[in-house]
Amino acid sequence: MRFNHINVFVLLWLFTACNNTVGVSDVRQSDVTIDRDTENTQSKATEPSLPTMEHLDPKAKVVLSVLGVMQDGGRPHLGCQKSCCAADSIQSDVDYRVVSLGLFDREHTKGFMIEATPDFVAQWRTFKGIFSEVTLNTLGGIFLTHAHIGHYLGLSFLGKEAYNAKSTPVYAMPRMTDFLKNNGPWSQLVTHENIELRPTKANDTVQLTKNLSIIPLVVPHRDEYSETVGYQIIGPEKSAVFIPDIDKWDRWDQSILCLIKLADYAFLDATFYDGQELPNRDMSSVPHPFIVExxxxxxxxxxxxxxxxxxxxxxxxxxxxxxxxxxxxRVKRAGFNIAKQGQLFSL
Structure with a gap:
């Protein structure tokens, strides 16, 4: 779908229709069925190789890049003695970086990042390696989702002890903005003008370029220091939804099914596969939608x-x-995808 101003307004109207519709009555029952006993399905998902710039439409004006896919603690995880973090289980050619997306408007040579993770330096190098035109001094901004460690600690690298950035725009919701402004060491980034805070509002469109806009979506999560948002990302041709953290889908006043249908891509919280992963921890204290759910x-x-x-x-x-x-x-047989670092998508 090509997005012009009229289509954006239509999309916003349809997005509003997703509010308060947590049920599934608005979605027709799929012709594809999953046999949950055998986990066979008529839908077979293929696993394409990671796309490169050469595989993208050369006319694509906006590109989304996956810069990281992991939960805040990354992998290997501090203190983990399980096989999942053993040296022989970690692929040598894969960096398991914390979740982050990059956005680049090729027509206006403007870059944006979503999340400032502990892996910010490596992710910036990757972003710069893909889109050589972008520089830290001309970075259009960083969007934050919330105040959990994997999503904002990377801002520290913009401080005078490191890069000493000059007024890098940081987009955040009101509580998140206040948290950064009133608590060190983040407040020093503000007073030294390393970052320029740009408050956002729920469901309000942030127009970044003629080709690219973002809408914050407030979601239920453990909001100790800030509210939590996902983002609707709207390019000139396609749109994406990014919700890395949410408690449970049925605790939200919006229909995730409706949002999936409206979007072209949906990057969704899959922290845990099921409730058996942390046997020594109360999983209700760290709620997320299990993949099986x-x-x-x-x-x-x-x-x-x-x-x-x-x-x-x-x-x-x-x-x-x-x-x-x-x-x-099982995920792929059911027709869904597992995000991989390095993937590129045309918007």
């Missing part, structure tokens, strides 16, 4: 809508990180 909820979606979903934000224990695991195979 999402598979059941998303069962009503058409194959074309399932193919839009890219699970992301994986805990180090999540078995889907092993592409040969039964968990990963």
């Amino acid at each position: 999402s598979l059941e909820l998303f069962d009503v979606l058409e194959t074309s809508d399932r193919n839009k979903v890219y699970f992301i934000h994986f805990n180090h224990t999540n078995p889907v990180l092993d592409k040969d695991s039964e968990a990963a195979k």
Whole structure:
């Protein structure tokens, strides 16, 4: 779908229609069924190789890049003695970086990052390696989702002890903005003008360039220091939804099914595969939608809508990180995708 100003308004109207519709009555039952006993499906998801710039439409004006896919603690995880973090289980050619997206408007040579993770330096090098035109001095801004460690600690590298940035725009919701402004060491970034805080509002469109806009979506999560948002990302041709953290889909006053249908890509919280990953911890204290729960909820979606979903934000224990695991195979058999660092998407 090509997005002009009229289409953006239509999209916003449709997005409003997703509010307060947590149920599934608005989505027709899929013709594709999953046999939950055998986990066989008529929908077979292929696993394409990671796209490069050469594989993208040369006319694509906006490109989204996946800069990281992991939960805040990364992988290997501090203190983990399990096989998932053993040296022989970590692929030598894969960096398991914390979840982040990059956005680049090729027409206006403007770059943006979503999240400032502990892996910010490596992710910036990757971003710069893909889009050589972007520089830290001309970075259009960094969007933050919330105040948990994997999502904002990377701002520290913009301080005088490191890069000593000059007024890098940081987009954040009101509580997140106040948190950064009133608590060190983040407040020093503000007083030294390393960052320029740009408050955002829920459901308000932030127009970044003629080709690119972002809408914050408030979601329920553990909001100790800030509210939590996901983002709707609107390019000139396609749109994406990014929700790396949410408690449970049924605790939200919006329909994730509706948002998936409206978007072209949906990067969604998949922290845990099921409730068995942390046997020594109360899983209710760290609520997230288990992948198995999402598979059941998303069962009503058409194959074309399932193919839009890219699970992301994986805990180090999540078995889907092993592409040969039964968990990963089940996700792909059902028609969904597992996000991979390095993927590129045209918007």
